[in-house]
Amino acid sequence: MELHDVWFVLIAVLWIGYFFLEGFDFGIGVLTKLLARDRKERRVLINTIGPVWDGNEVWLLSAGGATFAAFPEWYATLFSGFYLPLLLILVCLIVRGVAFEYRAKRPEENWQRNWENAIFWTSLIPAVLWGVAFGNIVRGVKIDAQMEYVGSVADLLNPYALLGGLVTLALFTFHGTVFAGLKTVGEIRARARKLALVLGPVTAVLALGFLLWTQYGHGDGASLVALIVAVVALVGAIGAVGAGREGWSFMLSGVTIVAAVAMLFLTLFPNVMPSSLNEAWNLTVTNASSTPYTLKIMTWCAAIATPLVxxxxxxxxxxxxxxxxxxxxADA
Structure with a gap:
């Protein structure tokens, strides 16, 4: 296996880790409106991710940095073509981080409510946009012979990508609901379990439709295996919720995310960003990668730093x- 293939796999692992961890993180943010009934319950939900939300975002920084260093052509085309949605995601992540830190700085109800609203919207919007972005990457976008994106923002709003956005929103919210049941006690835990039983089937239908569409258009034998694993794990997660086994349910919903994201990367390889204009203009692990020497240095650095992190x-x-x-x- 060549080093550029290794780094494609490593970047896939980083995105899988990010969606697994930030998935329930975003889900909890959405649940501050769907599950919590008052300020105290919203504080409970926020406190379940309070010590870990910023660490979860390290995976995104690592994925972006690794893409920039290992596949600069991919990075340049992706961030120029998807500039507006990625900028919106970045703004949401910044505001979200500020909201977590500033919400409790003052006791006024309006102050805290406004920051809690910010947490909700800055969790929901990225959850949708990540699905739209990856849907377009898999589907292919307008890339010309100079490896430049020549489409518009409207081109990104196609049915396949929009369905991908609904899938990530539903899957992350379900993942967050299961996490809430795992991390809380009392009435909010019971309500989280009931909500998970409602969200689970909806998520399963959306995910199955999107993954089957992906398999039909871009899949092979390996991606089919990943699809089956994702669907079976999601059904198992719903069953575990019904049985009151939050630990198993969280693990299986996580497996669903891992398998679904792995399927997307399996359908991509050896491309990193297909061109919808001409297959000869596809960005691949070969023509988009850095030099072998750069990849070699990166591999040594990753081998040392990744286990520590x-x-x-x-x-x-x-x-x-x-x-x-x-x-x-404590009472405010």
């Missing part, structure tokens, strides 16, 4: 593993 993040989740409820929240 994963150990630290795993330790963080272990330290903050206990459930919380409204009884743990």
């Amino acid at each position: 994963m150990l630290y993040q795993g330790w963080t989740y272990w330290v903050f593993r206990k459930r919380i409820g409204t009884q743990h929240i």
